[in-house]
Amino acid sequence: MMKFWKRKLESNDALPQEIVIQGEGRSGGKTRTRVALIATVFFGVYAVIGGRLVYYGLATPEESAGPASRVTASRPDIVDRNGEVLATDIKTASLFAEPKRIVDVDEVVEKLSTVLPELKHEQTYNKLKTKQGFVWLKRQLTPKQQADIMALGLPGIGFRSEKRRFYPGGETASHILGLTNVDNKGIAGLEKFVDDQGLADLQASGLAIPRDLQPVQLSIDNRVQHIMRDELVQAVNRYHAIAAGAVVLNAKTGEVVALASVPDFDPNNPFNALDKDRFNRMTAGVFEMGSTIKSFTTAMALDSGRMNLNSTVDASRPITIGRQTIRDFHGKHRVLTVPEVFIYSSNIGSAKEADVVGIDGHREFMHRMGLLDKLQTELPEIAKPTEPRVWKKVHSITISFGHGMSTTPLQTAVGAAALMNGGKLIPPTFLPRTQAEADAIGKQVVSAKTVEDMRYLYRLNAEVGSGKRAEVAGYRVGGKTGTAEKVENGRYSKNKKFNAFLAAFPMDDPTYIVLSIIDEPQPEKPGMPATAGLNAAPIVANIIRRSANFLGVSPRFDEGDAAQMVSLPAED
Template structure:
C-alpha cells in the first residue's frame, strides 16, 4: 500500500471513532450522548409494548367479567341477547303403537319488551291491546314503565297472525323470541296418559313427565339439548281403541249424570295398556281449562272400594288353596250377624248355593262363608300377590297407594271378601283380573310396547293355571246367566263380573250413592284382552239392567267398548253352536 493510501485509511478510521473516543481512549461526550439516546429509545419501545399488553389484558378482563355477570343473572335480564339453542330444544314426538302422532312440537314465538328502550309506555300498551284484547293493560303498563329494566315478558306463545299484526305496529323496544310449543292433535283423547307440559315445554304430568324423568329434564337444565329432532317415543296405546274408550266414559258421565267414569283395555299376555280414559278430563293443549275436576286421573290416582268384583279374587284364592272346590255348597239361606253388622244378599236366594251360583247371584253371604275357610292370613297374602294392597308400578307418575285396615279382624276379612274395606285403583284391579284369566300370571301394566317374551320374564305366577281355568268358567257362566249379561256382545264371548259398592260419606255408607265397577275378558275361551270400567255416583242408568247399580251403568260402558273395539283388535266374531258361523244363502 502506498503512503497516500495509508494516510486515507487512517484518516477514515480516525473520523469514524472521533465521536466515540477521545485521545486518551475514553468515551467522548458526544459518544455518551449517542449511547444514551439508544437506551432511551429502547426503554420507550418496551414501555409501549407493555402498555399495549396491559390494554389487551384490560379488555379481556372486562369481557370475562361481563360474561360472568350475565351467567349469574336471571335469564330474563339477559334474554335480549340472541337465545341459545336450548331455548328451542325439542321434545321427542309421542306416537301410538301404530305410529300415529299423539304429541309433537310446533314452532312459535313469544313477545317480550325492553322497557329501557320504550319511548311511550301508554302508546305501546294501547297499540298492543288492539292485537291482544285480553292483555292485562295495568300489569303491562307497570312492566313497561320500569326504565331500568332490560327485559319483561309480555305474552308467551303467540300465533303467526298475532306476530304479524304486532310487527306492523312498529313499536320500538318490542321483540319476539323463538320458542317451541307442545301440540296434541287428539286434544282430550288421551289426556291422562300423555299428561301435559308447562309454558317452558317441561313435562308436568303423565308420560310427558315420565320422559323428562328419564333424563331429558336434566339434559335441558345443563343446556345439553338442541333443536334437532329426537327419536320418537312409541306408546302401547292404540289411538283407535283409545278414542272408543274415551267416548264411552264421556258418554257415561253425561248419560248417567255421574260424578266420574273411567275405563281401560289391557292385553292380558303382555300387560300393555291399549287404552285408558278418565272423565271428566282436560285438553292438554290448554290444561288450565280442566284444572278443577279434569286433572284427576281416576283410573290410577283415585282409590275406591271395588264392590263385588272382589268376589272374583276371593273365589280364586279359595279354589287355589284347594280348601274349596267348584262343587262345594254353602249356606246362604240366612243373613250373617257379626260385630254389630248384618251381612245379607242383594239378590238373596235364601238357600244353599254352589260356588258358581255364589258368583252368579253375587252372594255376600256365600262369599263370606268361603273366605272364612280360607282364613285371614291367606286372604291378605293372596290380595298382596294380586297387587291389590301395594302401590302399582308403571310409567305414569300419578299412581295412588291403596288403603286397607291397620288390623285385619274377622269382620274386615268378610267385608273385604265382597269389596268393602279395601280401596284400590281401577287400573290395578283390571291388571289383577287379567292375571286371573291369562293362566295365573300377574304382569305389571305398561304404557310402552312390550313383547310377550319380555312380559313372561317379569311375570309372577300368582295362582295355578287350573285355578285360572276355573275362574274363566265362572266369568263365562256369569256372562251368560248372571249380571254379566249386560255386556254380552253377539259374536264375542265375554266373561264378566259386576261390582256395586255403597259410597262412604262422612264415615258412613250411603244408601243412595254407589261406586260401580265392572271387569270383563274376551274372548273368554282364550282371553286376549281385559276391560275394567267404573261409574262413580250415577244418578240414573239403564232401567232394564237395574238402573244405578253396576249392571245398569258400568256394564253398558264395557259393552260399548267391546262391541266397537273387538273388531279393530282383530278378534273374529263367532256365531252358532260351538262357535262355528251359520251361513244362510238367500
C-alpha cells in the same frame, strides 16, 4: 429616471392582476377540499347508522335481546303403537319487551290490551316501567295474535321463536300423555316420564337436538283410545253421572292399549286441567271396587285348595258381626254352590269363602295379587291403595265383597289379568312389551286350575248372571259386576254408587281385560235401578263391539250365536 418609474409602474400595474389570479386559485382549492372532507364525514356517519339499522333489522331476537334460554329445547315425538303421532313440537312466537326502548308505557299497555285482553294491566305496566333489558309479556302466541301485535308498530316490542307441545288428538289421551309447561318441560303423564328418563338432562346440556331425538312409542292404540273416550262421554251423559273411566289391558303382556277418564282436559289449552273433578280416576284415584273384588275372593278360595266349584256355602241367613249385619242384595236364602255365589254376587257367600282361608291368608292373597301395594308403571300419577292397619275378622268379611279397602281401577284390571292369563301377575306398561319380556317379569300368583275355574265363572256370569248386558255376539265375553255404595260423611250412602264391570275376552283364550267404572250414575229411565249391570256392563260391551277388530280379535259364531247376529244393532 422617467423610464425607470415607467417600467416600475408597468410592473406594478401587472402585479395586482397576478396576485388576484393566484389568490383566487388557492381559495377555490381549499373550499373544494373542505367540502369533500365534510361530505366524506357525513357519508361515513350515515353509512355507520345505515349499517347498524340493517344489522338490527336482520338480527334475530335471540341475538339482539334477552338472555340465553332453554325454552326452545326440543322434545321427541310421542307416537302410538302404530306410529300415529300423539304429541309433537311446533314452532310458536312469544312476546317480549325491552323496557329501556319504550317511550310511552301507557300507550304500549293500552294497545297490547286490544290484542291480548287477558294481559293484567298493572302487572304489565310494572314490568315495562322497570327499564330492564328484557321482560316476557306473553308466551306462545297464536299466529293471528303475532300478526295483530306487529301491525301495532310498537317500539321496544319483539318476538322470540320458541317450541311448544301440540297434541293432535286433543283430549283423546290427555291423562296418558300429560302436559308440558310453558318452557316445554314435562310436568305430568308420560311427558314427565320422558323427562325423568334423561331428556331433562339433555335439554339442560343443550344436547336435545331434534334430529337426534327418536320418537317415543307407546303401547296405546289411538283408534281404541278414541272409541273408549267416546263411549265414556256418551255414558256420562246417558246415565247423568259425574265421571266415568275405562281401560283395555293386554292380559298376556301387561300392555295398556287404551285408558281414559272423563271429565278430562285439552292439553293444547289446559286451563282447567287442575280442576278437582278432572283427575285420572283410573290410576290417581282409589275406590272401593265393590263386587268386582269377589273375583279375587273366589279365586283365593279355589286356589287355597279348601274349596272347588262343587263346594257349597250356607247363604240362608245374614251374617252378624258386632254391630254390622251382612245381607245379600238379591238373597236366595238357601245353600249356594261356588258358581251360584259368583253369579248371584252373594255377600254372605263371599264372606264365608274368605272365612275358609282365614284373615292372614286373605290379606296375603290380596297383596299377592297386587291390589294393596302401590302400582309400579311409567305413569307418575299413581295413588296408593288403602287397607285397615290391623285386619280383624270384620275387615276380612267386608273386604271379601269389596268394602273396607280401596285400590285403583287399573290395578284391579291387572290383578284380573292374572286370573285369566295362566296365573301370572304382570306389571302394567304404557310402552311396547314382547311376550318374552312379559314372561320374564311375570310372577306366578295362582295355579292353572284356578285360572281355568275363573274363566268358567266369568263366562257363566255373562251368559246367565249379572253380566249379561256385557255380551257381544261372537266375542265370548266374560266378567263380573261391581255396585258399591259410596262413603259420605263416614257412612255408606244408599243414593250414591260407584259402579264397575270387570271383563275379559275372548273367554276361550282371554287376551284382553276391559274394565269400566262410572261414578254416581242415575237410572237411565225412571223406575230402573242404577246398578253396574245396567250401566257399567254396557260401556264394556260397546267398547268391545267397536274396537275388537282393531285389537285383532275376530268374531266366532257357533249355533248358539247365530240367532243373536240378526238382532245386533247397526254400527255407525
